[in-house]
Amino acid sequence: MDLKEKLVSSFMAFENNVDIDHFVHDIRSEAIKNFENKGFPNKKQEAWKYTSLNSLLKIDFSIFPKEVNALEYKDVKKYFLHEIDTYKIVFIDGIYSSYLSETTHDGVDICLMSSALTKPMYKAVIDTYFNKVASGEDSLTTLNTAFSQEGAYIYIPKNKAPKKPVEILHFATGNEANLMLQPRNLIIVEENAELQVIERHQSLTSNEVLTNSVTEIYAAKHANIDYYKVQNNVKSASLIDNTYISQKDTSTVKVHTFSFGGKLTRNNLNFYQDGEHVNSTMKGVSILGEKQHIDHHTLVHHRQPNCESHQDYKGIYGEKSTGVFNGKIIVDKIAQKTNAFQQNNNILISDKATINTKPQLEIFADDVKCSHGCTIGQLDEEALYYLRSRGIPKKEASALLMYAFANNVLESVRLPALKTRINKLIANKLGVRLGFEL
Amino acid sequence: MLKIKNLHAGVEGNEILNGINLEVAPGEVHAIMGPNGSGKSTLASVIAGKEEFEVTEGVIFFEGKDLEDMAPEERAHNGIFLSFQYPVEIPGVSVTNFMKTAINESRKARGKEDMPANEMLKLIREKSAMLDIDRRFLSRSLNEGFSGGEKKRNEIFQMAMLEPKLAILDETDSGLDIDALRIVANGVNKLKSKDNAVIVITHYQRLLEYIVPDFVHVLHEGKIVKSGNKDLALELEEKGYDWIKNEAVV
Numbered sequence: 261m262d263l264k265e266k267l268v269s270s271f272m273a274f275e276n277n278v279d280i281d282h283f284v285h286d287i288r289s290e291a292i293k294n295f296e297n298k299g300f301p302n303k304k305q306e307a308w309k310y311t312s313l314n315s316l317l318k319i320d321f322s323i324f325p326k327e328v329n330a331l332e333y334k335d336v337k338k339y340f341l342h343e344i345d346t347y348k349i350v351f352i353d354g355i356y357s358s359y360l361s362e363t364t365h366d367g368v369d370i371c372l373m374s375s376a377l378t379k380p381m382y383k384a385v386i387d388t389y390f391n392k393v394a395s396g397e398d399s400l401t402t403l404n405t406a407f408s409q410e411g412a413y414i415y416i417p418k419n420k421a422p423k424k425p426v427e428i429l430h431f432a433t434g435n436e437a438n439l440m441l442q443p444r445n446l447i448i449v450e451e452n453a454e455l456q457v458i459e460r461h462q463s464l465t466s467n468e469v470l471t472n473s474v475t476e477i478y479a480a481k482h483a484n485i486d487y488y489k490v491q492n493n494v495k496s497a498s499l500i501d502n503t504y505i506s507q508k509d510t511s512t513v514k515v516h517t518f519s520f521g522g523k524l525t526r527n528n529l530n531f532y533q534d535g536e537h538v539n540s541t542m543k544g545v546s547i548l549g550e551k552q553h554i555d556h557h558t559l560v561h562h563r564q565p566n567c568e569s570h571q572d573y574k575g576i577y578g579e580k581s582t583g584v585f586n587g588k589i590i591v592d593k594i595a596q597k598t599n600a601f602q603q604n605n606n607i608l609i610s611d612k613a614t615i616n617t618k619p620q621l622e623i624f625a626d627d628v629k630c631s632h633g634c635t636i637g638q639l640d641e642e643a644l645y646y647l648r649s650r651g652i653p654k655k656e657a658s659a660l661l662m663y664a665f666a667n668n669v670l671e672s673v674r675l676p677a678l679k680t681r682i683n684k685l686i687a688n689k690l691g692v693r694l695g696f697e698l
Numbered sequence: 699m700l701k702i703k704n705l706h707a708g709v710e711g712n713e714i715l716n717g718i719n720l721e722v723a724p725g726e727v728h729a730i731m732g733p734n735g736s737g738k739s740t741l742a743s744v745i746a747g748k749e750e751f752e753v754t755e756g757v758i759f760f761e762g763k764d765l766e767d768m769a770p771e772e773r774a775h776n777g778i779f780l781s782f783q784y785p786v787e788i789p790g791v792s793v794t795n796f797m798k799t800a801i802n803e804s805r806k807a808r809g810k811e812d813m814p815a816n817e818m819l820k821l822i823r824e825k826s827a828m829l830d831i832d833r834r835f836l837s838r839s840l841n842e843g844f845s846g847g848e849k850k851r852n853e854i855f856q857m858a859m860l861e862p863k864l865a866i867l868d869e870t871d872s873g874l875d876i877d878a879l880r881i882v883a884n885g886v887n888k889l890k891s892k893d894n895a896v897i898v899i900t901h902y903q904r905l906l907e908y909i910v911p912d913f914v915h916v917l918h919e920g921k922i923v924k925s926g927n928k929d930l931a932l933e934l935e936e937k938g939y940d941w942i943k944n945e946a947v948v
Contacts, residue, residue: 641750646786649746650796650856651774651804660799664790664839 263317263440268296270323271406278409284377287391291405298399310584310616311526311555316498319468321440323407325353329433331464333360339462340427343677346458347426349412353433354441356410360429368422373411373444385415389448393504393532394476400528401502404474408444411473414455415447418480421454425675428457430473432497434465445475449483458678460490463497475503479511481535486674487515492685493522495550502528509535516673517544518682519554520689530559533567533595544573545666545682547689548581548613555584562595562625571602574669576662576690577613588620589630596625602632607639607665609658659692666690699724699761699895700745700864706755707744713754714740716920722864725892729906729931730899732917733939738899739783741917742868746780747773760864774800775807777863781853781870788840793852794822796840797859804860825858829885846873854885865889866897871905883908903935916942 261269271292275285300317301308329352340348347370350360356372363371376382377390391408394401412428432439449455463469479485491499499522505513519525531540546554560569575583585604606615619632639661647657666686673679686692700722707715714737722728732738744751745758747770758765760776768776788796802812813821826836829851841849850870857865867886871879886896886909898909906914906928914930915922916939924930924942934942 640786643786643788645748645750645770646782647788647800648770649748649774649780649782650800650860651771651807652800653771653803653807654769656799656803657771660791661788664788667790 263319263321264299267323267403267407268292274324274407283387284390288406288408291402294397294402295399295406298397298402301399307557307586310582311524311553313524316468316470316524319438319470321438321468321470322436323440325355325439326436327353328355329353329435331357331360331431331433336360336431336462336464339429339431339460341425341458341675341677341681343681344675345424347422347424348429349426350429350431351410351443352431353436353439354410354430354443364422368417368420369413369415370422370426371413373413373446374409376413376446377409382413385448389476389478390446392476393478393506394474394502398502398528400472400500401474404442404444404472404502407442408474411444411446413446414457416449416453416455418450419452420450425456425458428459430461430471432463432465432469434463434467438468439470441469441471441473443471443473445473447475447477447485449477449479449485451480452482453480454484456486456488456675458488458490458675461493461497461499463494466494466496469497470500471498472500473502475501477503477505477513479505479507479513481509481511483508483511485511485513487513488673488675488678489515489517489527490682491517491519491522491525493525495521495523495552497522498524500526500528504530504532505540506532506534507538507540510537511535512539512541514541514543514672516669517542517556518685519544519546519548520685521548521552522554524553526555526557528557530561531569532561533563533569536564536566538564538567540567540569541672542569542571542573543669543672545669545686546573546575546577546583547666547686548576548583549578550581551579552581553583555586557584557586557588559588560590560600562589562591562598562600565595566597567595568599569601571604572669573604574666575604575606575615576609576666577606577615578609580610580612582613583615585615585617585634586620587618587632589622589632591623591625591628591630593624596627598625598628598630600628600630604634605665606634606636607662608636609638609662656692659690662690663687663692701759702756704756705744705753705758707740707751707753709751714751714920715744717756718920718922720915720922722895722897724863724895726913727890727896727898727909727911729911729914730897730917731901731903731914731931731934733943734901736917737920738917739868742780742866742897742899745773745866746770746778771803772807774860775804779857779860779862779865781850781857781865781867783869783872785841785849785853787842787844789842791840793836793838793840793855797822797856800856801859821859825855828858828888829855830881831855847875847878850874850882851878854882858885858889861889863894864897865894866899868899869901870898871900871902879905880908903931906931918943
């Protein structure tokens with residue numbers, strides 16, 4: 261039985277096991293039908309031309325976690341941003357770990373999707389927001405919707421800001437053979453409220469792990485959200501991240517995606533500007549080696565006037581790694597005075613590494629500023645010579661130049677502890693000796 | 699210290715240096731002057747080991763070692779320093795961190811441990827004070843958005859930090875106003891000793907009023923066509939380069 265059949269045929273059994281609101285049940289049933297019709301995406305589809313799921317779909321994944329597995333904090337501490345105090349929502353093999361988590365209901369809700377989907381007190385919010393911005397027909401999203409049960413639920417009421425940032429961590433232990441995970445997050449930040457989130461998927465096993473994650477984010481008027489994705493996984497782990505963001509007037513949402521590994525990573529990052537004077541920022545650093553693959557698909561849909569979007573993605577590809585950047589910008593006719601900026605710069609450090617980069621602009625308004633640029637290159641010889649003439653050997657000089665190339669994406673990271681952490685990840689990945697403070 | 703014998707070098711088959719002979723001893727200051735395109739910067743780059751240039755004939759010895767197969771970093775480790783005419787901008791690496799890396803890599807090449815942080819800090823303070831460099835400047839990205847004068851001053855700061863045996867200043871005076879020129883020249887003079895040597899490459903005599911050379915060489919079409927003392931520089935300033943060119947033809 262292939263993975264699609266397995267998923268579809270398991271749906272009934274899965275639904276019988278979960279106590280779920282009727283409204284959500286309808287959404288799920290609709291979603292599984294949708295997925296059944298469409299199936300997994302394939303390379304014939306334009307959006308999946310350079311990313312093939314074929315080899316993953318042949319793997320026999322266990323699709324429901326059966327056991328509750330425990331982890332010692334000391335064994336996984338390094339995956340947390342332990343230098344600072346944070347709220348934590350932690351899942352082990354898809355199951356919530358209360359032991360490793362720190363949730364709150366103190367003025368804000370930072371808790372679990374499973375509670376939000378079942379408890380009456382959340383019903384109004386679920387009815388309003390669940391599967392709304394993500395309601396399209398993307399087959400992987402519908403698959404997640406059909407099985408949505410667990411994940412992070414964050415609700416920040418008007419004028420509030422949580423006392424500390426929120427970490428969302430997903431661990432895979434490998435206690436069960438090849439595992440498929442489908443976390444579902446819902447994040448609502450009301451008017452003039454703020455939120456900072458750090459999300460990480462971490463496999464602790466050499467067994468195959470496939471995560472198909474969906475996150476819906478709603479930024480109300482004048483809300484401010486920083487969302488950081490740390491993708492530094494082991495080479496047997498793959499991630500498909502589907503993130504949907506709806507922004508109202510004068511809200512600001514910044515999503516940073518730091519990708520340093522994993523077998524296959526696909527980021528579908530979708531911004532919908534549903535208000536005026538919205539600011540949407542997407543930044544990414546990808547540093548890949550071996551036969552790793554990453555695919556960044558971004559969409560910014562400018563649906564109201566006077567909005568901005570900024571995209572800055574940088575990639576360093578070594579060995580036989582492959583990268584894709586596809587940045588789609590749609591400017592509706594009504595969205596005059598849009599300012600959309602997109603930049604994708606890449607360095608290939610091996611003859612066998614590949615990058616496919618493509619801007620995709622669909623502009624229907626006439627008074628807009630849209631700019632895009634992409635570069636693919638090697639290291640600047642003159643800069644290398646300059647560093648070497650100061651006594652820095654070629655290898656170290658190259659690493660330092662790549663470090664510098666990637667590093668400037670970090671300027672907009674507002675959490676100093678995270679910035680330091682990412683700096684170290686970049687330096688480690690590139691083999692830069694940090695004999696100095698950053 | 700430096701012995702160049704019959705040096706021919708060029709890029710992609712075009713010969714730019716056409717038989718250079720030059721000897722520099724410790725404690726000496728040599729000026730190399732010449733019109734544009736005479737090969738001054740190429741000579742500097744070849745000594746520093748820029749791979750783009752190919753040496754087709756002749757040899758360069760530095761303290762008795764043949765430089766031919768030495769990478770630029772090895773030349774630096776042996777005590778050769780080139781102040782670039784156009785220093786490269788390196789966003790994301792601060793001046794301080796760059797200097798720490800450069801110094802510790804040189805120490806590593808000599809089998810020494812990293813310089814202790816407090817010692818490094820002291821050295822940075824001392825040298826930046828000497829060159830009148832603001833401390834805020836040191837945390838900026840290397841050369842990024844620096845004015846012409848700041849770039850050149852930063853080159854001399856690097857020289858001060860690395861304490862080379864042979865420093866080659868390639869058009870360090872270009873783009874400097876008179877105050878900056880004086881600061882840079884004072885810095886170079888303070889670093890001068892009986893054990894190290896300086897080669898000043900310049901188009902104009904101006905810098906030589908501050909860094910007084912023991913020898914002046916005129917380069918034309920890849921050859922040293924005339925050598926003399928500091929008076930030669932004054933003569934060039936007065937008469938221009940044409941009489942040298944004519945003399946060379948004769």
